[in-house]
Amino acid sequence: MTLWLNDLAASELESLVHSLDLPRFRARQLYQWVFQKGVRDLDEMTNLPKALRQSLREAGYAVGPAAIDRVERSVDGTEKLAIRFADGAVVETVLLHMGGGKYTQCLSSQVGCAMGCAFCFTATLGFQRNLSSGEIFDQVLLARAHLAREAAGDASQRITNFVYMGMGEPLANLQNVLRSMDPLFSPDGLGYSSHRVTISTCGLVPQIKALAEAHRGVHLAISLHATTDEARSALMPVNRRYGLQALMAALREWPLEPQRRITIEYVLLRGVNDSLDDAKRLASLLKGLQVRVNLLPFNAFQNAPFEPPEDAQVLKFQKKIEDAGIWVTVRTRRGDDIHAACGQLGKHGDASDDSGDDEAVGCAADFLSGDSCER
Numbered sequence: 001m002t003l004w005l006n007d008l009a010a011s012e013l014e015s016l017v018h019s020l021d022l023p024r025f026r027a028r029q030l031y032q033w034v035f036q037k038g039v040r041d042l043d044e045m046t047n048l049p050k051a052l053r054q055s056l057r058e059a060g061y062a063v064g065p066a067a068i069d070r071v072e073r074s075v076d077g078t079e080k081l082a083i084r085f086a087d088g089a090v091v092e093t094v095l096l097h098m099g100g101g102k103y104t105q106c107l108s109s110q111v112g113c114a115m116g117c118a119f120c121f122t123a124t125l126g127f128q129r130n131l132s133s134g135e136i137f138d139q140v141l142l143a144r145a146h147l148a149r150e151a152a153g154d155a156s157q158r159i160t161n162f163v164y165m166g167m168g169e170p171l172a173n174l175q176n177v178l179r180s181m182d183p184l185f186s187p188d189g190l191g192y193s194s195h196r197v198t199i200s201t202c203g204l205v206p207q208i209k210a211l212a213e214a215h216r217g218v219h220l221a222i223s224l225h226a227t228t229d230e231a232r233s234a235l236m237p238v239n240r241r242y243g244l245q246a247l248m249a250a251l252r253e254w255p256l257e258p259q260r261r262i263t264i265e266y267v268l269l270r271g272v273n274d275s276l277d278d279a280k281r282l283a284s285l286l287k288g289l290q291v292r293v294n295l296l297p298f299n300a301f302q303n304a305p306f307e308p309p310e311d312a313q314v315l316k317f318q319k320k321i322e323d324a325g326i327w328v329t330v331r332t333r334r335g336d337d338i339h340a341a342c343g344q345l346g347k348h349g350d351a352s353d354d355s356g357d358d359e360a361v362g363c364a365a366d367f368l369s370g371d372s373c374e375r
């Protein structure tokens with residue numbers, strides 16, 4: 001059985017190097033090759049002794065062979081990459097072009113999803129498996145390499161922010177999500193600030209608390225989408241387990257740094273949750289919380305049981321929230337023509353072709369509007 005080096009933490013690489021009777025600095029070199037330079041072939045790790053590379057090979061170690069399977073480009077600059085892993089599983093990651101050569105990358109954390117949200121295309125696939133930490137981080141390495149190839153030396157083209165908001169529920173795979181952030185933040189990895197990362201959840205209350213206790217300094221986004229337990233349970237089965245009261249209590253306990261806000265995602269579904277009474281209840285639920293509400297007019301997909309709201313209703317809803325003194329934005333649509341939008345990941349090819357033979361599907365690629373990615 002092959003053991004993937006990119007699934008190991010720094011401390012595990014140190015133990016591995018130690019077990020081979022080699023000095024500790026070799027572990028750091030190995031870490032940099034795998035997580036900073038993104039090298040996949042042991043023979044390209046040229047500052048490691050040949051004997052070490054050979055020992056690693058003989059012990060069954062290699063770097064996971066993830067690769068880009070397909071790229072789709074939107075007229076607005078958004079790109080959707082399908083990533084294939086060693087076992088053939090495919091997920092999608094989206095590079096949202098935020099202007100000025102900056103991209104926010106939407107990462108997948110699972111193949112499929114078990115959460116069953118009624119408005120989400122991913123839910124129709126069910127849950128297949130968790131991604132490993134190395135597979136989650138591979139999406140970053142592959143997207144950076146892809147951008148570098150496309151930019152041909154133009155350093156202004158770069159990924160500045162990450163949202164764990166693609167395919168799957170990140171907090172249902174919390175340990176691997178946390179591990180995937182180590183090389184993202186490490187100076188021996190990519191050296192990003194934790195302020196550049198947002199984790200989105202449908203509302204797994206114990207895991208929100210566990211994420212807070214992990215002290216990673218990341219932003220939190222909540223997919224709320226309804227203002228009564230009855231309506232939310234109908235849209236999001238997770239609410240039957242963790243109702244609005246428990247979720248709101250967890251948000252009040254979330255350790256917010258000064259100037260930061262929790263993002264509240266609210267998908268607007270015509271005639272379901274877009275009334276002014278809903279807006280009033282939403283404002284009341286969020287009273288006293290430091291939040292930014294992001295309204296997401298529904299992106300329809302084939303056989304979807306919902307319709308997008310009227311534009312005029314979106315504006316009225318927005319105004320009601322604003323009048324309550326809450327910061328509210330309406331999603332900037334990105335990547336619609338390549339199905340990179342909310343609830344559409346996995347639909348590829350001609351956007352007019354809704355033949356229904358899509359494979360991997362994602363969740364929330366454009367849940368964010370531009371300003372949320374630059375906090």
Ligand code: SF4
Binds near residue numbers: 113114117123
């Ligand atoms: S919205 Fe997110 S949590 Fe809900 S089913 Fe889709 S991928 Fe899963």
